[in-house]
Amino acid sequence: MNKEFIRRIIPLQIAAILLALSLSAVILTILSISPIDAFSLILSGAFGSPAKLAYVLTAWAPLLLCSAGLLVTFAAGLWNIGIEGQVVMGAVFATGLMRILQDSLPPSAVLLLAALAGLLGGALWGMLVGGLRRYGSVNEIFGGLGLNFIAGSLTVYLILGPWKRPGIGSTSGTEPFPPSLWLPGFKDFQASPIEMILGLIAIASVAIALRDTHFGLRLRAVGMNMKAAFLKGVPVDQDLFLAFGLCGALAGLAGWVLIVGTSARHNLYPLISSGYGYLAILVVLLANLKPFWSVPISFSFAAISMGSLQLPLQRQLDSSLGGVIQGMLVLSVLVINGIRSRWLRHEG
Amino acid sequence: MDLPILIGSILAASPPILFAVLGETITEKAGVINLSLDGSLLLTAMVGFVVALHMDSVIAGFLAGMVVGSLIAFILAFVSMTLYQPQVATGFVLTLLCRDLAYVFGKAYAHIPGPQVSHAAIPGFSDLPLIGPILFDQNPLVYLSLMAVILVWFFFFKTQPGLLLQGLGERPAAAYVRGVDVTAMRYLYTLIGGAIVGLGGASFSLMVKPGWARPYGIEGTGWIALAIVIFGGWHPIRAAVGALLFNALQTAANLLQSVMPDVPTQLFSTLPFPVMILTLLLVTIGNADWTKRVLNRLPEGMRRFLIRTLKALQTSPPASLGTIFKKE
Numbered sequence: 273m274n275k276e277f278i279r280r281i282i283p284l285q286i287a288a289i290l291l292a293l294s295l296s297a298v299i300l301t302i303l304s305i306s307p308i309d310a311f312s313l314i315l316s317g318a319f320g321s322p323a324k325l326a327y328v329l330t331a332w333a334p335l336l337l338c339s340a341g342l343l344v345t346f347a348a349g350l351w352n353i354g355i356e357g358q359v360v361m362g363a364v365f366a367t368g369l370m371r372i373l374q375d376s377l378p379p380s381a382v383l384l385l386a387a388l389a390g391l392l393g394g395a396l397w398g399m400l401v402g403g404l405r406r407y408g409s410v411n412e413i414f415g416g417l418g419l420n421f422i423a424g425s426l427t428v429y430l431i432l433g434p435w436k437r438p439g440i441g442s443t444s445g446t447e448p449f450p451p452s453l454w455l456p457g458f459k460d461f462q463a464s465p466i467e468m469i470l471g472l473i474a475i476a477s478v479a480i481a482l483r484d485t486h487f488g489l490r491l492r493a494v495g496m497n498m499k500a501a502f503l504k505g506v507p508v509d510q511d512l513f514l515a516f517g518l519c520g521a522l523a524g525l526a527g528w529v530l531i532v533g534t535s536a537r538h539n540l541y542p543l544i545s546s547g548y549g550y551l552a553i554l555v556v557l558l559a560n561l562k563p564f565w566s567v568p569i570s571f572s573f574a575a576i577s578m579g580s581l582q583l584p585l586q587r588q589l590d591s592s593l594g595g596v597i598q599g600m601l602v603l604s605v606l607v608i609n610g611i612r613s614r615w616l617r618h619e620g
Numbered sequence: 621m622d623l624p625i626l627i628g629s630i631l632a633a634s635p636p637i638l639f640a641v642l643g644e645t646i647t648e649k650a651g652v653i654n655l656s657l658d659g660s661l662l663l664t665a666m667v668g669f670v671v672a673l674h675m676d677s678v679i680a681g682f683l684a685g686m687v688v689g690s691l692i693a694f695i696l697a698f699v700s701m702t703l704y705q706p707q708v709a710t711g712f713v714l715t716l717l718c719r720d721l722a723y724v725f726g727k728a729y730a731h732i733p734g735p736q737v738s739h740a741a742i743p744g745f746s747d748l749p750l751i752g753p754i755l756f757d758q759n760p761l762v763y764l765s766l767m768a769v770i771l772v773w774f775f776f777f778k779t780q781p782g783l784l785l786q787g788l789g790e791r792p793a794a795a796y797v798r799g800v801d802v803t804a805m806r807y808l809y810t811l812i813g814g815a816i817v818g819l820g821g822a823s824f825s826l827m828v829k830p831g832w833a834r835p836y837g838i839e840g841t842g843w844i845a846l847a848i849v850i851f852g853g854w855h856p857i858r859a860a861v862g863a864l865l866f867n868a869l870q871t872a873a874n875l876l877q878s879v880m881p882d883v884p885t886q887l888f889s890t891l892p893f894p895v896m897i898l899t900l901l902l903v904t905i906g907n908a909d910w911t912k913r914v915l916n917r918l919p920e921g922m923r924r925f926l927i928r929t930l931k932a933l934q935t936s937p938p939a940s941l942g943t944i945f946k947k948e
Contacts, residue, residue: 299721299724299725302725303724303725351708351712353712404897404901406908407905407908407910408900408901408904408905408908409904409905409907409908410897410900410901410904411850411900411904413655413708414843414846414847414850414896414897414900415897415900417843417847417893418847418893418894418896418897418900419897421840421890421893421894422890422893422894422897424890425887425890425891425893428887428890429887550716553712554713554716557709557712557713588727588728589724589727590723590724590726590727590834592719592720592721592723592724592834593720593724594720595716595717595719595720595723596717596720596721596724598716599713599714599716599717599720600717602713603695603699603710603713603714603717606699606703606705606709606710606713607699607703607705609703609705610699610702610703610704610705611703613703613704614702614703614704
């Protein structure tokens with residue numbers, strides 16, 4: 273990190289954080305709730321006990337995986353809003369495979385194959401978005417959104433239909449998997465290091481792939497100017513497919529984590545993606561598409577999300593306050609970035 | 621159920637999505653994408669209900685919805701057109717932010733009864749056979765939204781400022797040369813579009829789905845509205861037809877559900893979404909290069925028919941949609 277970076281970028285991000293916090297404080301004051309009280313509730317909700325920290329880490333892993341995937345699609349200038357559906361399809365494929373093989377193979381083999389199934393499910397759903405865009409000229413935002421809803425209704429169908437619990441078919445989900453099919457956690461700490469390591473490896477590999485490989489170079493060229501890249505001989509269509517497939521695969525792996533993770537519910541239920549994909553879009557925007565920064569940012573977003581779950585329990589406050597703070601953060605960064613670039617423009 | 625009542629009920633449910641689609645069409649016609657629609661609808665629905673409740677006036681509720689809608693649009697316009705930040709990203713952040721704001725501020729107002737717009741049959745006309753119950757025995761907002769469609773159409777294609785508006789989205793540089801302040805005019809139409817979207821949000825909470833709750837049950841409608849704008853080819857009447865078709869589809873899904881009680885209810889409520897993708901595919905597939913190649917191989921008569929059908933369905937956006945106009 274050079275001095276220029278520290279001088280210019282760091283104060284900027286701090287200004288953005290302060291702006292976001294004060295805007296959230298204004299909102300809390302309007303609701304006649306003390307901002308200090310609410311913020312400390314969120315903090316203690318996230319870090320107040322080992323169990324709470326374990327939940328934060330559990331939420332961090334899928335967020336990391338989704339962010340890693342989105343770094344790929346954003347590098348190519350693609351808006352993969354379909355990531356939610358890709359998480360869901362990863363969970364669906366993983367669940368399906370585990371239901372078939374859980375009685376015939378050793379648990380570790382089942383877990384491993386389920387991870388591959390998750391990767392596959394997400395990748396297929398992602399490439400469907402790519403296919404709609406390539407062969408149907410359907411903008412990826414709308415193709416992706418539609419596929420999100422379809423993935424959601426497919427889950428509901430599976431839960432209430434073919435995969436319903438014996439006797440009671442309810443939207444609470446499929447029959448939970450036995451503990452042998454959970455990722456191993458620690459004795460008093462219900463978070464699995466495997467999930468987080470996978471997430472961090474994903475971010476690191478994407479960072480390296482984007483920076484040091486020919487594929488990464490091509491993707492970034494496409495992201496900067498698709499026509500120019502095409503004229504320079506970049507196989508644009510193939511690379512875009514690959515980008516959607518890669519992002520979908522990582523999102524699908526996140527779906528697998530949501531099934532087998534130590535603190536997961538260990539079954540398939542409606543809305544299993546619970547907004548992780550959308551949240552990861554905010555993470556990557558806030559990180560300004562920088563892999564390194566998406567690590568701490570996704571961690572703090574996981575903490576804010578998990579911490580604000582305490583708000584409705586302790587105060588008459590909706591847990592969406594966490595989402596408000598996260599949204600305010602991204603909006604503030606956009607505003608401050610804009611003010612800075614206009615200011616620099618006048619200066620230069 | 622007999623047909624007039626069915627059509628009447630489709631119309632009765634249509635004002636929110638009609639207003640949302642009209643507002644976004646105006647905004648996009650000026651060259652601005654306001655992606656915040658889904659969150660905007662939720663937040664303006666919540667604000668509209670709360671203000672109407674406190675002031676005991678539905679008019680105040682609608683006004684509040686419009687003010688909040690244009691406020692959101694203003695933030696989008698400011699961040700994207702004055703601060704030059706990416707428009708799609710700004711809109712997406714605003715969508716999530718407004719949704720969460722609606723849940724946070726609306727919590728205290730969930731599931732409480734409040735004022736709502738009452739029915740207003742038009743005397744003399746409502747007793748007409750067939751069209752009476754369909755068209756003239758409705759909520760005032762239904763009349764207003766249908767009139768708005770005609771008004772926007774008239775404004776776009778029959779007035780001077782309407783032609784200018786189209787120029788903003790198609791060729792802003794040309795408009796600038798003719799002395800139009802492109803950015804200021806885009807601000808104006810973004811704000812107007814936002815206000816109309818706000819009217820749509822408030823018509824949810826004050827008429828179609830009175831009250832407030834979390835989840836409110838309209839989540840996702842804004843995204844559908846954005847897709848309908850594309851389906852409508854940025855033409856108000858075609859967009860209105862798209863909105864009504866979508867409502868008809870939802871009604872059909874509800875009817876199917878009562879015919880097939882064995883199928884889970886959640887399945888039918890998602891039915892409109894695959895249909896949305898399919899219609900988008902239909903209106904955009906003509907733009908793809910491979911369709912021409914395939915069509916060229918078909919026998920003459922069939923080829924002509926298919927090309928004509930695709931041409932009729934095909935839409936393409938205002939040429940400068942989503943791009944920021946800079947003077948230099």
